[in-house]
Amino acid sequence: MNCSVLLSSYYVPAMWEVIGAFGSIGIILMSIAGITTFAVLVLFVKDSIYLLQHWPTQHCFLTLFCLNTFPFAAGGFFISMIIPSLAEATKSVILLYLHVSLVMYFRLVITYGDGEKSMLQKLYGRKMVLQGPPLCCLCFCCPKVPLTRRRFCFVKFAIYQFVLVHLLLTAVKCIGTQYSVITQGYHLSPYNSALYISVISSVSTVFGVYGLVVFSRTAAAPLKEFKIIYKFAVLQASFILIRIQLIIFDVLEKAGTFPCFYPISSAITGHSEAFILALLAHLVFHHPSPYNIMVHLVNSNSTGSQIVDFDQLSIKMEKESINST
Numbered sequence: 001m002n003c004s005v006l007l008s009s010y011y012v013p014a015m016w017e018v019i020g021a022f023g024s025i026g027i028i029l030m031s032i033a034g035i036t037t038f039a040v041l042v043l044f045v046k047d048s049i050y051l052l053q054h055w056p057t058q059h060c061f062l063t064l065f066c067l068n069t070f071p072f073a074a075g076g077f078f079i080s081m082i083i084p085s086l087a088e089a090t091k092s093v094i095l096l097y098l099h100v101s102l103v104m105y106f107r108l109v110i111t112y113g114d115g116e117k118s119m120l121q122k123l124y125g126r127k128m129v130l131q132g133p134p135l136c137c138l139c140f141c142c143p144k145v146p147l148t149r150r151r152f153c154f155v156k157f158a159i160y161q162f163v164l165v166h167l168l169l170t171a172v173k174c175i176g177t178q179y180s181v182i183t184q185g186y187h188l189s190p191y192n193s194a195l196y197i198s199v200i201s202s203v204s205t206v207f208g209v210y211g212l213v214v215f216s217r218t219a220a221a222p223l224k225e226f227k228i229i230y231k232f233a234v235l236q237a238s239f240i241l242i243r244i245q246l247i248i249f250d251v252l253e254k255a256g257t258f259p260c261f262y263p264i265s266s267a268i269t270g271h272s273e274a275f276i277l278a279l280l281a282h283l284v285f286h287h288p289s290p291y292n293i294m295v296h297l298v299n300s301n302s303t304g305s306q307i308v309d310f311d312q313l314s315i316k317m318e319k320e321s322i323n324s325t
Contacts, residue, residue: 033078036275040074043278047285058111059293063285065104066235070278072097073242077274091246092170098239099163102212105235106159109219112226122222123147129217147218155211162208169197169204205243209236225292230284238277245273 047067051060076094080087113119127144128151145151176193216232 030081033081036272037071037074037078040275040278041071043282044068044071047282050286056293059108062104062108062111066101066108066231067278067281067285069097069101069235069238070274070281073238074274074278092173095243095246096163096166096170098242099166099208102208102235102239103159103163105232106156106212106215108231109216109223109226109228112223112228113219119219120149120152123152123218124149126218126221128214130214155215158207158211159215161204162211165204166201169201173197209239212236225288227284227287231281234277234281234284238273241273241277 044067048064051063055063073094076090080090110116110119113122125146128147129144130142173194176197212232213236216228220229
């Protein structure tokens with residue numbers, strides 16, 4: 001069977017067929033992808049051990065949920081490369097966890113601010129910068145408005161629906177594919193449910209990312225010690241790059257642009273991106289130091305609490321001890 005026949009029949013090769021068809025260049029690329037996947041997993045294990053030993057429990061697990069997006073992506077791409085029958089399932093899992101990691105980032109920032117009530121007090125009245133991606137073309141003329149409880153709830157709703165809608169659509173897609181309601185390929189037909197799922201997913205993603213951008217910019221100043229902008233930039237880059245390239249390569253694959261060549265696909269580029277972004281996340285998510293976070297928690301009940309230096313805290317405690325005696 002030639003490539004055109006295989007494409008038209010949506011043939012999914014077995015693992016031994018993939019390895020046989022890869023050739024020497026494909027085997028080399030697969031080996032590099034395997035080594036990169038292993039390196040990302042080792043880096044995540046190293047981060048996990050460090051965070052579990054030094055960081056407060058809640059901060060630790062929320063940070064690990066954010067960092068886990070990189071081994072999830074690398075491992076998923078590697079599995080889809082060697083076992084093509086699992087490609088669609090791994091792609092769905094990767095996309096779903098990308099959404100989860102961004103919502104976990106939101107919860108992590110809320111934890112940095114000592115909970116939603118305390119965070120709202122810190123942000124209340126601060127100007128919200130509405131000119132941001134991905135709605136720059138619609139919000140470029142919007143004025144800066146003060147953050148209120150209602151606007152905070154709206155931003156929170158936009159962020160939470162980011163995961164819930166995508167989870168619901170993934171379940172609908174799986175059921176629809178099983179019963180042939182959703183057909184393969186990109187057929188722009190009103191009877192193909194895939195078209196409506198794509199539109200709803202895109203709208204949900206736009207509002208979810210926009211809510212995270214607005215929230216991060218608003219919370220950046222009062223929580224500048226936690227470097228939340230850098231953390232959000234790494235996770236956002238991972239989300240955008242992986243999501244866009246999955247769409248692009250999927251369209252090119254369906255169009256038969258490179259059906260008979262060795263694996264030039266999102267799996268190869270996804271591994272390199274996951275490794276580079278995992279290194280960047282390793283650097284930014286380890287700040288501030290664990291001790292400064294503990295000091296912030298100790299002082300969280302005080303008005304306008306800030307992360308203080310160890311020496312300043314020691315001097316303060318000594319003075320209070322002398323005054324009490």
